[in-house]
Amino acid sequence: MATTELTRSSRIYSLLHSRWPQFVLRALTLAGFIFTILSGLWGSRVGSHNFAIIFVWIAWWSALKLFFIPLGGRTWCSICPIPLPGEWLQNKGILRSRGAQTQPGKRWPRFWRNTWLPVFGFVLVGWFGAVILTSPQATAFVLLGLFLLATVLSLIYERRAFCRYVCPIGGFTGLYARLAPPIVQVMQPSLCAIHTPKTCYEVCPWGQYPPALKTSANCGLCMECLRACPHENISLNLRPWGAELPSAAKLGLDDIFLALTMLTTAAIDTVIFLGHWGVFKSAAYTVGSPAWGIFAASFLLITLGIMPAFYTLVVWIAQRMRKERFSFKRSLAYYGPILLPLGLMSWMAFTLAFASTKSSYLLPVLSDPLGWGWNLLGLTNRVPTGQTSSFSLSLQTLLLAGGAMSAVETARKLSRSKRESMPLLAFIASYAWIMMWLLLG
């Protein structure tokens, strides 16, 4: 499938070139974000009756996992409200791009220019996930914390340091954005080569240089480059899904670790939120209790120990089967792309199962967002318990199978022989089987 140049359409180009459509969406998400925090702090403590829980963890989370990331990569990042005040303060204006007026910030420390902090953030969220996902106040504090952190970091460091190197959501969004169709590209690289100054780089909040972009991992799709280019040489293109596979440019060990963490947390969250084992759920919920201590230790052991060890073993065997020898570190990164479709599709299957049973809460909570007994839309009534439909189960099966097949195809392309691919296939099959059993078993 060929790449489609979206910006060839003058309407789409105008929509992206103008700041207003994006600004309107950003203003609305910011207002919704502030309302979510207020709702979490002031509204009902009962999660199922609070906008903060239902809209963050059911509506937004599902939309992010099921639509934004797989289809749009970092499109959510382009309208995410969390870094907006910080960016506006940096640029000393709302509709301004980076320029002479922009506050010069420090460069982000070299040591942290990776995804280790998002991994850490995601593990933290996993530890306290059962509480965060059910307590409106905890959700509000997490959002408020991210909001303040993003703003403070914007005032100290240049560009979107928070989004690139700290945000736990941004971490995995960037990882899976490698598979999504949108990518910013230049039409005539030769034009860029002779053009100075490099306005596209100067205005980019993400610190990307569009002519050199080979991956969508770190492009926030904000379209500042498209607006700044005097030659109208930048386009937004749609490439086939998974186009960055099998090479998945520049996957580092931090990315591999993040991908493994995503695989592990998808399975653990399935056990806690959808499993039949109440003992795990109550252990995860009773933060601070001995049971939670065992849960947290097991979580850490599986995430930081068992899963990476399993992957390391698989890579070690695959490497032994390959005649051409890489360094082991390079091998760990080399086979990493198999983790991307596997992880994304597993998260999608989990999210679909979660959303299909909880979506009945959406309309009632719009009618009474703070859980104060209002009935604005006449929809406040007892919420029927969601049932997992056979359609949802079939779709989950398809997603898991699709993820596994894409991973198998990637493994096949990365391997020079069947023997080399066997351990990789065993890894994929065992993970897919576990997820299938947890979700559908």
Place this chain on the structure above:
Amino acid sequence: MKQEYLARAIVVTLLVLVLALPVIGKTLWRLQNPTVLEMRARLPESGGWSPSTITVRSGQLLTLRLTSEDVVHGFAIGKLDQPEIEILPGEFVETTLILSTPGKYVFYCTRWCGPNHWRMRGVINVIGDGPTPTPEPTPLYLGLEIDLDAPHQAEVIPDRVVEPQRGSKLQDRLPSYTLEQATYLSNSPASLWMRLRAEPSLRDLNDDDLWDLVAWVWEQHTSAQEIVAAQELYAENCAACHGETGKGDGVMMRDLPPPAPDNHTPAHNERTRPPDWSEPRQLLGASPALLAGKITRGGMGTGMPYWGPIFTPEQIDALVAYLYRFAWNALSKETPAHP
């Protein structure tokens, strides 16, 4: 620059709107429902009832809008014959009350919401004019100077199943005082048995005959209807600690160690299970006045709640009569039946 100001105005307007929405909504709701009092229920360790004290004028309409912020709770007012109200998490339920007699009314949670459920109480103070409240009778245990905290093990217990119907055939032999209410209230079954044993006129009756007579006397102070009502009260309010069969193994207590056999007050403040009433010595040594006192006052160094402000004296009397059944019924299981 105009566009920049417009964008800023839009952001500020949206933020003000969002901040104002909850405030406006709450204010409008209060203006439309000025007489409604919102009451939130939480587990006692998280705050219990909020508010927990309400003051209202006698005869004034009091509309309560109840909601729970954690688990399912129930709402009822002690000593009032009104159905309990179920409060579901996040749901709102309204109830309207008119309390015309001034006084203090205790409201409480009727669901076993957690280990500290019984602490979940509040007070409605009704002030102003109205009929003078009927003064509560002084609990009998105070008049009799019974020490509720002293051990009260029975010195004697029956060797076999008691048969009140056999006792009824011997009722003519009983001294007249045995059927008096005061005798029943102030004597334990064991002490009445010992009094009867000392009666010269009853020397020809054997020990079992006397126990049958005592059991018959105890039956005369209650009715089947009272027992059914008491059974319901027990199931709702007592069984979670004392157990369905009175063994002290209710769901809230079964993980605690059993109490010391002869000492009611646990040593070193260690929490223990309630006494095992299927052990006949526990109840057959207690008089109805003593048991009523324990129910009314609670305490005893244990987690026993005080039910005085919640149960009516009639309910407490019925409960006491029901409790003795645990002892009588235990005999039928443990002792071989009379041939």
